[in-house]
Amino acid sequence: MSTPATASQTAGPYWHMIDFPEWADLLRAGGPNDGVQGDRITLTGRITDGDGAPCVDAMVEIWQAGPDGAYDAGFFGFGRCATDTDGEFRFTTLKPGAVPGLGNATQAPHILVTIFARGLMQHVVTRAYFAGEKLNDQDPVLNLVDPARRGTLIAQPAGAGAWRLDIRLQGEGETVFLDI
Numbered sequence: 001m002s003t004p005a006t007a008s009q010t011a012g013p014y015w016h017m018i019d020f021p022e023w024a025d026l027l028r029a030g031g032p033n034d035g036v037q038g039d040r041i042t043l044t045g046r047i048t049d050g051d052g053a054p055c056v057d058a059m060v061e062i063w064q065a066g067p068d069g070a071y072d073a074g075f076f077g078f079g080r081c082a083t084d085t086d087g088e089f090r091f092t093t094l095k096p097g098a099v100p101g102l103g104n105a106t107q108a109p110h111i112l113v114t115i116f117a118r119g120l121m122q123h124v125v126t127r128a129y130f131a132g133e134k135l136n137d138q139d140p141v142l143n144l145v146d147p148a149r150r151g152t153l154i155a156q157p158a159g160a161g162a163w164r165l166d167i168r169l170q171g172e173g174e175t176v177f178l179d180i
Contacts, residue, residue, distance in 0.1 A: 020080070023080045023081065024090060024092065026077070033075055033094070039161070042161060043062070043093065043164075043165065044089065044158065044163070044165075045089055045155075046167070047060070047089065048087060048167070048169065050174075053087075054087025056083055056084070056085050057083065057117065057118055058089075058116065059082055059083075059117070060080070060091075060113065060116075061079065061113070061116075062078070062091055062113055063078050064110070066094065066096065066097065067095060069098045069099045070097075071099075079091050095130070096109045098135055101140050108135035109129070109130055110128060110139075111128040112127055113125070113127065113128055113165070115167065117169070119169075120169075124169070126153060127153050131154050131155065152168070152174070152176050153176055
């Protein structure tokens with residue numbers, strides 16, 4: 001006797017069980033980065049689906065190096081937040097420094113962005129680089145991306161200390177996602 005196939009499940013939307021809004025502020029008073037020095041930034045964006053509709057029930061996680069480019073030197077670089085009713089996310093953090101890569105390569109300052117959302121069987125991962133960063137031209141990961149699509153990974157200035165990276169999950173203008 002064969003076992004009947006079970007329905008597949010997508011991730012979420014169970015974010016309310018793991019959403020701690022304070023985690024979106026990596027610089028919060030009393031938090032693990034309280035007192036760490038660096039350039040304070042806000043990273044915002046909007047997540048949309050293939051039809052351009054906002055993903056109002058996504059969970060966004062970030063992971064980044066500290067201002068000195070190290071992952072283990074006193075800066076806790078993990079954050080998490082749910083998208084709001086417009087599909088928007090917002091993180092307060094410090095601008096990461098350049099990160100050593102393989103060999104003598106140097107990776108441009110960037111923030112790793114992971115998205116969990118309804119309809120995704122597995123999370124997707126991308127990076128937020130910073131427009132105008134001189135090391136972008138040399139970044140070994142960014143240079144693997146088709147130049148016509150590279151802009152989907154570049155956060156744009158949105159005011160003093162503010163950066164914006166909108167993320168399209170599929171369709172025209174789809175963000176480049178990394179196979180990790």
